[in-house]
Amino acid sequence: MVEYELLKKIVEAPGVSGYEFLGVRDVVVEAFKPYVDEVTVDVLGNVIAHKKGSGPKVMLAAHMDQIGLMVNNIDKKGFLHVVPVGGVDPRTLIAQRFKVWIGPNEFIYGVGGSVPPHIQKPEDRKKAPTWEQIFIDIGAESEEEARDMGVKEGTVITWDGRLERLGKHRLLSIAHDDRIAVYTLVKAAQKINTDADVYFVATVQEEVGRRGATTSAFKINPDYGFALDVTIAADVPGTPEHKQISQLGKGIAIKIMDRSVICHPTIVRWMEEVAKKHGIPYQWDILTGGGTDAGSIHLTHEGVPTGGISIPSRYIHSNTEVVDERDVDAGVELTAKVLEEIGDLRL
Ligand SMILES: [Zn+2]
Incomplete structure (x- = not known):
């Protein structure tokens, strides 16, 4: 079950690209504060929540801007x-x-x-x-x-849009892209127990070209990167199954590629192992239209091995985006386990 009031605050706060300071930025700073060692806001306005550790340096990005x-x-x-x-x-x-x-x-x-x-x-x-x-x-x-x-x-x-429940498991809102992933990061920060040196980044200006991820990844220079974003669930009348990309309620989607990135194949297979080991329902994300922050992170400095965690969403880029809370919960679980077991990853 999602923490409804927290999600509501995160999805309903305003933050058109470049104008995240109008509302969402402060909400995100406050949401991370209790669970990390330090929260900073950089020059472009990215919120960087750092949970210090002696293990691998990991950057997880979810964009807080909206179209x-x-x-x-x-x-x-x-x-x-x-x-x-x-x-x-x-x-x-x-x-x-x-x-x-x-x-x-x-x-x-x-x-x-x-x-x-x-x-x-x-x-x-x-x-x-x-x-x-x-x-x-x-x-x-x-x-x-x-x-x-x-x-x-x-x-x-x-x-004008609010968070609403739709049926038993579904959540309707104006900006699941990508606030549902920002929420996922906050929930993962709440529950992890890891030695990894973790940077949770709520990035700015993804929707206009992944600009916040570009600068924040450069600054952090991580050992591994992960982008969390929505992916298309076209599991609706008129779309044949092989063209649906993903389906609501079938689990969190492990990204293999989108138009901006080909995820590191070893990371993809390792993420699958982690999901299997912990019984986390998963599906695949191969998205031929649209990019994610992973596209910028993996090109930072000399290159960063990067993966992606994708939350299936219907009707992306409208005021009626719909996700399934079982997929969201699976996403929180997979994000947490990836962070807890990242020390075992061998490329
Ligand atoms: Zn997005």
């Missing part, structure tokens, strides 16, 4: 025009509620404006909206009023 929107123009009528931050699909924006972040943990509501079907041309109803057609309505009647409400060029926006 979102940024205001690039406020028009005369007070509508906000936006650009994507990270991989946002414009089809997911129409007729949605948004939070417009005017300060740390401070927001006003907005809605993704749309043209009612009644007055759309029949051919336009079939098309996805373009970025030029997307705008956010905050209720302002003029540019001046929008500015008085606290909106500026550069203001970031997220979907």
